[in-house]
Amino acid sequence: MAGVSLEKIEAIAPDQASLVAARKLVKPGGWLGLSADNSGLIWGECQGSGASPYRVVASEIDAGYKCTCPSRKFPCKHSLALMWMRAEGKIPFESAEGPQWVQDWVRRRRSGTGDAGGAEREEAAQPKSLVRATTDEAEEIDPKAQARAAAARDRSRRERETAIVAGLDDLDRWLMDQVEGGLAGFAVHAGKSCRSIAQRLVDAKAPGLASRLDSLPNRIYSLPEHARAMAAVEQLGQLHILAEAYRRQESLDPNLCADLRREVGWTQARESLLGEEAALCISGRWRVVGAISEVQPDRLRRLETWLWREGATDGPRAAVLLDFVPVASGQTRGAYRTGERMEATLVFYASARPLRALIKEMSSPAEECSAILELPNEDLAGAITEYEDALTRVPWINIWPMRFSEARVRRNGEKLFLCSTSGGRAALPMLMSQVSTVAPLLAMEKIDGFGLWDGYGFRLCFAQTPLGRWVSE
C-alpha cells in the first residue's frame, strides 16, 4: 500500500518549526515500539517530557492522526515524526494487530457524526492516555429497556418537531416585522435582530436555521452597500421558503425533504449513512479542487474539501466533505490539499442535488498530482445554467460549485470579474477578499478552473493556466 509521502508530510505540517522538531524524533531511540497493520494503520509510543509516553497513531490512507500529547499544533511533531519514519522506510515497523487504544481511535473515527464538533467532543470525553476501551464487556440485551429507549427517542423526536414548528411560526412573525419595517434599512440593525431570532431558533431545536441567521449579517455586510437591501429580500425570502416547506414536508420529494431537514438542523450520524444500503455511492478518481477553512459564528471552524470526479459520465461529479473543529483546537486546515488525487468511494447524503458526502472507502491515499485536470468543455454560461437548475430544484441553496473552461479574469475599477471568453456576456463578480490573490490571473488569456458561487460573489478555488496551477490556499 502506498503510504504517506514526505511531500504530503511537509504539506500538512502546520509550520517549519514543527517539521524541524519532528526531524529530531525521526530515530528509533525515542520510541517504545513502532508497529503497523496491513490496513494502513501505523502507531507507536514516544517518550516525551511527560511521565508516560505519548500514544501516536496515524492512518497511511488519509493522513489522519491522533496523539495524546498536549501540543496545540495539528499535526503535532510526534504524529509528523511517526509518518516521517514510515515514509522514509529506514526504520522497521513491526507487523502487528492494533492494540485496544488504536482500535478505539479507529472506532471513534468511523462513528464520528461529522456534525458540529461531534468527533471532537467524543475525543475530549476520552481519557488522554487512551488507556482502556470502555466497550470491553458486552452489554446484555434487555428487550424492555430497548423498547423504553425507542419510545423515549420517539417522544423526544415528536417534541422536537413540535418545537421546530413553533420556532418557524416565530420566524414568520419576525420576518413579517422586518417586512413591515421595510427591508431597505434591514442591514442597519441586522446584527442585533438576527441574533435574537437565532437564539429563539436554537431554543426551538432548529440549529441549522439559527446558524443561517447568525451568519446572515456578515453575509450582507460583505456586499457593497447598494446590494445589501436586495440581498436582504433574497435571504429573508429563502428563510420563509424553508419554513413553509418544512410545514409541508410530507408532500415533498424524499430527497428534497432530506435536504430541507438537514438545512433546518437535523443530522444524520456518520455511521448511519455509511451503513445505509440505499445511499448513493460513487467510486472513482477524485481530485481535490478546493479546500476552505472558515470560522463560523458559533466558534467552530468549518473545513470544506471540494472534490471533482475525473472522467465522470454520469452521477454527481462534484462532492464536498465537511468537517468541523473547535477554533480553540488550533487546527486551521483539513487533511487534504488542493491538487491532490485519490481513488475512493464516496457515499452521498440524500439530496435533490447530491453534493455533501463522506469517504466510505479509499483505495489509494490522497497524493499530490501535477497532471492537468480534465474538465468538461463547458464555458461559464453553462456553469451558470447549471446553478440555476440547482436553484430550481433546491430553492434555498447558498453555495454552488462551478467548473468552467476558457474564462478570463478581468478588472473594472477595484472589482474583478470572471468572464466568459467564448462569446456571450457571462461575467461573475469575484469576492473582494480575493482581489489580491487573484490579480496575477489578470495576465492570463484563458483559464479553466473551479470555484464556488453564492449568488453574490465567485470564490475561485482552483485554476489551470499556461503558467501552471493556481490555488487559493
Next chain:
Amino acid sequence: MGERVNADELKSQVLPVLLGGTRHETGEQLLAPGTDREHAVLNALSLTGQVLRFTPPSSPNVFAVESWPRDERRIVPDRLRPHIFRLLDKCTEDSARALALTLEKQKLRPHPFDLPKLDGFIERYAERLGTTAQYWVQRETPAQQSRGYFEADELNADNWTESPLRARAKFLKALRNQDPEAGRKLMQKSWGEENPDSRVQLLSAFQIGLSAEDKPFLESIEKDRAPRVRAIVQRLHAAIAGTTADNPALAACMQRIQRSQSGLLKRRSALKLELPATVKEHETNRWIQEQFADVTVGDLSHAYEMSETELVEAAEKDNNLLFALALMASRENRFALLDGITDELPDAWGRMSGLSGDEDLRNDADELVHWAKVLIKPKKWLPEIPFPAWSWLHRQMEGPLPAGIMREILASQIWSEQLDQEKKGPSLEIIQVICALCPRELRVVVRTQLEPLEAERKHKGSMLLEILDELESLT
C-alpha cells in the same frame, strides 16, 4: 397580490413595497389582497427573493486593459516554491536579501502566482526580481506617479529618469567613468525635476571624471535650495580649481583637528580630532560622518601639506581621526590608503556599520571585492562583532564575501567562540547572515560547522544554503 404576477412585475411593483415597508399600508393591495395577510406578504417576499436570485449579476460593459510587462526572466521551478515560502516566513532580512540577490544574478523571478503571498518580499526587493515584480508593486500607483519597469542592465539614457534612484546613481557613475560629458548632459537635462534627495545622490556620483568643463553646470546650481547640495557644489568647485580655500566643510574640520609634534629623535606631526563636548560617545561615528561628508583625503593632505600616507601616520594615535580617514578613503575608493588605515583600525567596518545612509555605490564587482579585502581583516578582529555589523556587510557586498575572506572568518577566533557560545552556538540571526555571506564553494564548510547545533537554531540558515545551491545550479 394578484392571481398571476410575472417576474418583471414582482421586481417593478412588489420589490419597492418590500423595501419601503408595509407598516403604513403602502402597496397593501399588491401584497395582501386576500384574508390571510401575513401569508400573502411572506409569499410575496419569497417569490420576489427568488426572482432576484435568478437575476444575473450586473456586469460592466467595459473592462480595464491590462498592461503586464514582458519579463524575459525564467520563473523559479515549482519544486522550489514551497521552500521559498517556508524560508521567507519569519526569516531575517539577510536571508531575504540573499535570496533576492541570487534570483537577480541567476535571472530568475518568482512565480507570478506567488506575488500576493510574498508581498512584503516583493515590495522590498522588486528592483532585483524582474519587471513583473516591479509592475506588481506599482499596480495600484496612479499612472502619473508610477515608474517604468526595467532590468538594471536595460537602463539607458532614454529610460534613465524612470528607474529607482539607486540604479540611476549607479548608471550616472558608470557613464561619467566612460564619457563625462554625456553624463553631465544627462544630469543637466533632468536636474530641474529632481527632488533634494535625488540631487544629493546624483551630484555625489557626478564627481567621477570631474573637469573644468563641468564648471558652468556647477555654477548654474550653486544657489540650489538644498544646503547639502550647495556644500557638495562648493567642494566640486574647489576640486576643479585645485584649491581647498573655498571649502567651508574643510575649514570646519580643520578647526577640530589639533596638530602637534611628537618623537624625540625624529620629530613627527601628530593629528588629533577634538570632538565637541556636546557629542556623546554613541553619537561619535555619526558626527564624524557628517563633519567629513564634504571633505576628501586629498583636501586634508593638501591643507596639512603632507602626503596621504603621512596623514595616516600622523593620525595613528587617534582612532576617531583614523575612522574619518577610513570613511573618506572608502567613499573615494582609495583602497591602498584604506588598507593602511584598517591595519591600524581593524574595526573600522564595525563602526561604519552603525551609520545609516552611507552605502557607497560600487558598480564593479572587482571594485567591491577589492574594497572588502582591504576593509575586512578577520585575523585582526577583536571579539564581539554585533549582528548589525554582519548584516551591514551583506548589504554593502550585495552578495557573498570573497572566498578568501570568508575562509578567514570561518577559521577566526570570533566565529569559533560564537559556535561554542554556552554550547548553544550563535543566534538564529548570526547564522543566517553568515550563510548569506558565504560563497558557494565554502557552504560545505559552514554546513559542517553548523552540524552540531540545535535544529531550531540552524534550520533557516540551512534552508537558505539549500535554496541558494538549487538556484545557482539552474542553467
